[in-house]
Amino acid sequence: MTPFITLEGKRALITSGTRGTGAATVALFRQLGARILTTARTKREGLAAEEFVAADLTCAEGCTVVADAVQDRMDGSTSSFTCWANRRRPRGASPHSATAIGSASLISI
Known part of the structure; x- marks a missing residue:
């Protein structure tokens, strides 16, 4: 049977990917064939080191770490998939900045 959707050959950055919705998104995208990179403040057990970057995305330094x-x-x-449900905008970000807009969306392609 052909899968309904495939992400084979796609790359995805999934923020807040260690718990809840973010962890579920990591698992789903991996299952659908995407090459993933996820970020959070701390790494959870069982997540491959090459798939994770520790960073606090509420500050500019953390955003730089992820961009690098x-x-x-x-x-x-x-493609960026943000999983910041009910989060406030990052410190210092204006409501119209790319950082604030990105953190407010669930999925952006």
Whole structure:
């Protein structure tokens, strides 16, 4: 049977990917064939080191860490899937900044 959807050959950055919705998204995207990179403040057991980057995305330094990891590990580009349900916008981000808009969306392609 042909799968309804495939992410084979796609790269995805999944934020907050260690618990809840984020962890479920990591598992689903991996199952559908995507090459994933996920981020959170702390790594959970069972998550491969090459799939994880520890970073606090509420500050500029954390965002830089993730951007560098995307460059180094994912050939510089991904689709971004943010899983920040009910989060406030990052410190210092204006309501119209890309950071604030990205953190407010569940999925952006």
